[in-house]
Amino acid sequence: MDIRHLKIFTSVYRHRSFTRASEELLISQPTISEHIKNLENSLGCRLFDRLGRSIMPTAEAEILYPKALQFLDDIKRTREEITAVGTGVKGTLIIGASTIPGTYILPRAACSFKKQFPEVAFEIRITDSAAIISLVMQHDILCGIVGAQTETAQLVFEPLIEDELVLVATAKVLPDKTVTIGKLAATPFLNREKGSGTRRAFEGFLEKQGVSTDTFNIVATLGSTGAVKEAAKEGLGAAVISRTAVQEELDSGKLHEIAIGDMKMKRNFYLVRHAKRTLPPQYLAFCNYLKKRGAGHGAA
DSSP states (O other), rough: OOHHHHHHHHHHHHTHHHHHHHHTTTOOOHHHHHHHHHHHHHHHHHHHEEEEEEEEEOHHHHHHHHHHHHHHHHHHHHHHHHHHTTTTOOOEEEEEEEEHHHIHHHHHHHHHHHOOOTTTEEEEOOOOHHHHHHHHHHHHEEEEEEEEOOOOOTTEEEEEEEEEEEEEEETTOOOSSSOOHHHHSSSSSEOTTOOOOHHHHHHHHHTTTTTTTEEEESEEESHHHHHHHHHHTSSSEEEEEEEEHHHHHHHHSSSSEEEETOOOOEEEEEEEEETTOOOOOHHHHHHHHHHHHHHOOOOO
16 A cells, blocks of 8 residues: 555545545645545455545445554654654644643743754644544544543543632622522623533532532623633623633732632643554653643642
8 A cells, every 4th residue: 555545545534525635635636536546446445435525434444544544653753753863852743722721831831841852843722622632533633631531442631730710700790708509600600612621620510519500690601711701800700710820810809719618629631642643752752741740830
């Protein structure tokens, strides 16, 4: 099998489209089709069923895809290891991150790591935890840092940094130092979007108390930590947010912290990677650096 055939195959499989694979690889669609046909001839099987304008992978393609990814990873890793001999860690790292680690943790860690390995370049893609997990699952990125984990044998989640969620509000919205869950449910509340690790973690804490946010007076659902903070500072409602993200507002008095009874809301940020993917040297070095840094310093 030709390496180029496999690269084209994995792109077509991932996009479920010859056209999108053509756009990604900057190769004409007829050339894409020819490479797939040659690969099918060499394997003696059909890899995609053409269903009008759409295509579907066959059972043979499902078997080939993870093996092709691993083979291409091994080839890339071998080239990088040979190139890196005597030159140290180098290359581009594309890291996915949910809002809190992507905004408050990764930039600082990347800056420190780059001082040790100046030939490394970073691209940090920030979205919610569910989206990052999906990108890793679909092999669009090699690893990410998220505030929630899912139960699947396809992914590996490693606890990285501990964080604490806190309830905050202006004194006008919620002047108390402590509230019951019942009073909080009646207070105007700012929620994060579905897929947010913060939202999932808070809902998990409430479930242990036998409570659902369905009973809450949710006045807004917002798509980022920054939006939640701004809305809370404007007095739109109370919010549960990472202490890491809101420490400056707490210190300045723009928001104040309210205890929810005696409930402690601590969680982990996780390093997530695909169980069957091999990390290139620069990724492995950075992930080990993050784990050592997280164990020593925490989220703050």
